[in-house]
Amino acid sequence: MSFEQRLSDARHNIDCFIESYDSQVPESAVGHEEFVEEFILDLEDLIRVIEEAHAAQYPALERLIEKADALLNRALNWACASENPPFDTGELRSYAHSHPDRPLLEDKDKACKSRPTSVLRDDSILNLLQMLLGVERELIRSFEARRNEFLATIPVPDAWPNTPHPHPLTTRCARFRSGIHNLSQHLGSESSQSLATSIFQARCEVSSGKTSAPWSSFMSEDGNLLAVSTMGGWKNRIPYMTCYFVDHSVTVDDEWSGFLNKRTVKLDLTTGPCQQLVVDSSQSLIITADYDRIKTYSYTLPQPQPQDASDDPAKPPPLKRVHTFNSKGYEGPVLLRPDGKFIRAARNGNVAVWNMVQVDTHGDDGKKIIGTAMVQDSIDTWRDDPEDIEPSTGNVPHLTFKLPPLPTFRGEPGDPFAIGHWHKHPSQDGTMLCGTPQNGKTFQCHAIDLNVEGKTVARYLGHGGTVQGFSTSPGDPNVFLTRCEDGKARIFDVRTPIPAMTILGTVEREALSAAVLVHADGVPFVFTGSQRGEVVKLWDIRARALIYELGTGNNAVTALNWDASRNALYATTTSEHSSGRGKYRQATIPRSSQQGSTSASAQTGNVVDYPPEDEEDANLDQYKRWPMNAYNDEGYFGYAWDAGSHRLYKYTFKADADPNRLPFYHGMC
Numbered sequence: 001m002s003f004e005q006r007l008s009d010a011r012h013n014i015d016c017f018i019e020s021y022d023s024q025v026p027e028s029a030v031g032h033e034e035f036v037e038e039f040i041l042d043l044e045d046l047i048r049v050i051e052e053a054h055a056a057q058y059p060a061l062e063r064l065i066e067k068a069d070a071l072l073n074r075a076l077n078w079a080c081a082s083e084n085p086p087f088d089t090g091e092l093r094s095y096a097h098s099h100p101d102r103p104l105l106e107d108k109d110k111a112c113k114s115r116p117t118s119v120l121r122d123d124s125i126l127n128l129l130q131m132l133l134g135v136e137r138e139l140i141r142s143f144e145a146r147r148n149e150f151l152a153t154i155p156v157p158d159a160w161p162n163t164p165h166p167h168p169l170t171t172r173c174a175r176f177r178s179g180i181h182n183l184s185q186h187l188g189s190e191s192s193q194s195l196a197t198s199i200f201q202a203r204c205e206v207s208s209g210k211t212s213a214p215w216s217s218f219m220s221e222d223g224n225l226l227a228v229s230t231m232g233g234w235k236n237r238i239p240y241m242t243c244y245f246v247d248h249s250v251t252v253d254d255e256w257s258g259f260l261n262k263r264t265v266k267l268d269l270t271t272g273p274c275q276q277l278v279v280d281s282s283q284s285l286i287i288t289a290d291y292d293r294i295k296t297y298s299y300t301l302p303q304p305q306p307q308d309a310s311d312d313p314a315k316p317p318p319l320k321r322v323h324t325f326n327s328k329g330y331e332g333p334v335l336l337r338p339d340g341k342f343i344r345a346a347r348n349g350n351v352a353v354w355n356m357v358q359v360d361t362h363g364d365d366g367k368k369i370i371g372t373a374m375v376q377d378s379i380d381t382w383r384d385d386p387e388d389i390e391p392s393t394g395n396v397p398h399l400t401f402k403l404p405p406l407p408t409f410r411g412e413p414g415d416p417f418a419i420g421h422w423h424k425h426p427s428q429d430g431t432m433l434c435g436t437p438q439n440g441k442t443f444q445c446h447a448i449d450l451n452v453e454g455k456t457v458a459r460y461l462g463h464g465g466t467v468q469g470f471s472t473s474p475g476d477p478n479v480f481l482t483r484c485e486d487g488k489a490r491i492f493d494v495r496t497p498i499p500a501m502t503i504l505g506t507v508e509r510e511a512l513s514a515a516v517l518v519h520a521d522g523v524p525f526v527f528t529g530s531q532r533g534e535v536v537k538l539w540d541i542r543a544r545a546l547i548y549e550l551g552t553g554n555n556a557v558t559a560l561n562w563d564a565s566r567n568a569l570y571a572t573t574t575s576e577h578s579s580g581r582g583k584y585r586q587a588t589i590p591r592s593s594q595q596g597s598t599s600a601s602a603q604t605g606n607v608v609d610y611p612p613e614d615e616e617d618a619n620l621d622q623y624k625r626w627p628m629n630a631y632n633d634e635g636y637f638g639y640a641w642d643a644g645s646h647r648l649y650k651y652t653f654k655a656d657a658d659p660n661r662l663p664f665y666h667g668m669c
Contacts, residue, residue: 003053003064007071010046011409014075017042021086036091039079043095046071047462051098051498065497069444069459070409076443080465088509092486096462097502105539106504107546109177111155160638161592167201169657172593172638174202176548183543187523193655195567196523200540202548203654205661208647209259212240214572215273219561220281224301226260226561226570227286228648229267229274237382239267239274241288241297244648245316246563248302260650261302263316268295268324268390270381276344280336285322287334293394294325294334294344321366324394325354333422335432335450343450347437349416351454352397359395370394403454406444417456418442423470426494427477431457435467438485442466445482447494460492462499468511474564475519481526485511489528491541503539506530507631514560520567520653527569529557534631536560536571536651550651553643553663554630571649577627578644578667584625588633593640625667642667 001009021035050068053061079087097104164176166184184200191197198204212230219226226244231237241264248261267274269290276289286297297319325342330352332345342354360370371393379386403416420437430451436442445467447458464486471481479500482490487506490499505512505528514529524541534556535549555573562569577584626634626642634640644667 003049003058004060006049007046007064007067010042010049011071013042013045014039014071018075018078032086036087039075040093040095043072043075047096047498050461054496054498065459065461066407067409067411069461070407070414072461073442073444074409076464077441080443081439081441091509092464094462094464094488094502094504096490096498102498102500102502103544104502104504105544105546107177107507107537109157111157112175112177112549157636159590159592160635165638167203169201169203169659171202171204171206171550171657171659171662173206173551173651173662174204174548175551175637176202177546180545180547183540183545183547191521194521195653195655196521196525198567198653198655198657199518199520199525199538200523200547202538202550203657203659205652205654205657206550206649206663207259207652207661208553208643208649208663209244209262210666211242211572211646211648212236213646214558214574214648215239216277217559217561217570217572218277218279219563219570220279222281223563223565224281225279225286225299226563226648227277227279228559228572229277229288230646231273234384237384239269239272239288239290241265241267241274241277241286243286243299243316243319245302246566246568248316259648261316263299263319265297265319266388268321269293270379270383270389272382275331276334278334278336282338283336285336286319287336289327289334289344291331292326292328294323294327295321295390296323298322321362321390323359323361324370324390324392325359326371326394326396327352330397332419332437335422335424337430337450345419345422347418347420347440349403349418351401351403353399353401354395355398358398362390362392371396401453403448404456406456415442417444417446417448417454419448421467421469423472423480426472426480428494433470433480433482435470435482438466438468440466458494459497460499461497462490462502464488465511469515471515471517473517473519473524475522476524479517479524481515481517483512483515483528487512487530489515489526491517491526501541501544503528505537507533514557514571516560516562516569518562518564518569527560527562529560529571531556531558531576532631536569551632551637551639551641552649553641553647553666554627554632555643555647567653569651569653571651573643573649574646575643577629577642583628584667585628587624587626587640587642588635589624589640590635593635593638624665627667641665 017039046068053064094104164180187197212232213236215229217228226246228242230240232240242262244260244262246260267288271290271292274288278287284298288295299319300317302316327344330344330346332347335343340356342356344352362368369392374391376386405413405416408414418436419434421435422432425431425433431447431449434446434448436444443466445460445463446456448454449457463484465484467482467484469483478494480492487510489503489505489512491501492499510532513531516527518525526539527536529536534552534554537549538547540547552573555575557571557573559572639662641663
């Protein structure tokens with residue numbers, strides 16, 4: 001049977017399935033699961049056709065991929081975006097992997113994927129019921145027995161001292177999976193001082209700084225600046241941006257006093273948080289945007305301090321307002337090209353272009369009006385400080401064009417490709433890797449060439465929802481990573497339409513909030529972060545396994561950035577438990593997780609439960625509180641701390657890392 005006929009049969013099967021489901025919606029959970037499985041099998045058949053056609057170098061492969069892309073988009077539109085979608089976010093399991101060639105990586109430790117049961121194990125609530133309500137003791141005992149029977153069915157993670165500790169300098173903020181000693185052969189026998197080995201063994205120093213409610217982050221290509229967009233003010237209605245100058249630390253020995261040298265600016269945006277954030281280090285420009293306007297700011301790196309200087313580095317110069325662009329109707333991602341073209345996409349397939357050499361600026365003082373000035377009373381904003389918003393309407397586009405229409409399965413012209421996210425192609429200038437908008441009607445991942453007005457030059461299949469972000473690494477110009485709302489990261493070879501590897505990065509049905517591809521000494525790794533799991537995970541791509549988790553102090557991960565020149569991972573995190581949003585209980589800090597404990601020796605493989613360095617540490621622990629809804633309990637990592645606020649974490653990997661460089665406890669006491 002020809003590939004074309006097999007694809008046509010796959011379309012027929014999917015059409016029949018949709019018609020059957022809509023006519024008899026399953027009433028029971030079992031019936032629903034059976035329908036889900038049947039739908040997944042149909043999608044697997046479709047992917048198998050493309051895989052075999054690609055391997056056979058089928059002459060009409062491009063047209064076959066085009067049809068499969070349209071068919072998958074139609075199926076996912078029905079499954080996830082119809083009026084009454086049958087599937088929830090993250091419910092679709094992976095359908096584009098096959099073992100062993102294109103594996104699915106997931107956490108094999110079921111106990112570590114289970115929520116902690118420490119609250120259920122606490123007898124204080126039983127004692128309270130008996131004391132306040134006079135509940136009969138026999139009834140309490142009956143409830144206690146049933147509770148214990150239920151708890152016995154839940155897998156419990158091993159105590160941290162019983163988990164692997166591959167090196168004396170391994171941070172206690174890491175929790176390793178079993179069997180890692182058999183997975184390190186690819187690192188080499190003489191690589192104990194290599195960066196790849198340091199990452200694999202979690203030899204890192206952990207520090208953090210407090211932030212306002214974070215929204216997004218962007219690391220400059222030269223690695224000198226990390227920009228984080230946040231929301232602050234009353235009810236978090238005012239958009240801010242903080243620039244962290246990563247080569248300039250402030251009072252590094254006292255985390256309470258400082259973190260990285262930084263500069264914060266209140267953004268001149270009107271419609272909510274910063275929707276787009278880009279740093280162009282070649283122009284020293286930071287680009288921010290809401291739905292209607294784009295604002296740019298110039299930055300200057302702080303002057304380096306003499307090595308013998310004892311004082312903190314000077315405050316970086318203030319950010320300077322440079323441009324305003326009128327982008328009303330173009331609410332998608334932005335791009336500043338090397339040829340001086342500034343581009344913003346719309347979510348309806350339109351694209352606006354400005355020529356940077358022809359646009360007006362705000363002048364030397366940053367106060368010159370560009371375009372006309374908006375009347376303050378007419379500004380549509382939730383902010384309670386409209387008087388602080390720079391009122392320029394901005395430079396209008398010099399050119400607009402519409403992306404080519406995408407063909408349907410039957411080959412008819414369809415709608416233009418809608419762009420929700422994009423990222424520079426790792427090896428082709430002018431080409432962008434693109435994902436469709438969230439909460440839209442399309443579920444496609446394309447590479448488009450902006451040199452020829454956005455022509456689609458490649459299609460990448462296999463996602464179970466909208467692609468919400470990309471990551472590339474200079475270590476391999478033929479590879480990129482996607483993160484998707486179905487909770488998975490996927491690694492693609494740019495020359496192949498289906499994923500080479502799929503990573504299940506979440507613990508529950510949720511979107512994958514962060515993922516970054518890293519090459520260390522040529523060895524590929526992936527860091528992932530999610531909201532509910534409250535950890536950062538390291539996946540070794542060559543070993544095809546989850547190696548360890550890094551703690552975040554019970555904070556949800558919203559973004560990850562890798563600084564290759566300094567071997568540092570930055571995790572932007574939010575606290576879902578503080579500020580009255582969660583209840584706290586008395587913390588129970590294991591002795592092995594207290595401030596003064598040290599890491600176990602890798603040579604002996606034994607774990608020593610060290611006492612605190614002094615009695616003061618032990619006395620302080622009795623006043624600490626722990627979020628009742630925290631995903632991990634106090635003994636999950638070798639060091640117990642609660643962030644207590646939104647924080648930016650820095651994990652610095654080095655061969656001679658100081659394992660005592662740990663984040664402070666900032667939670668409730």
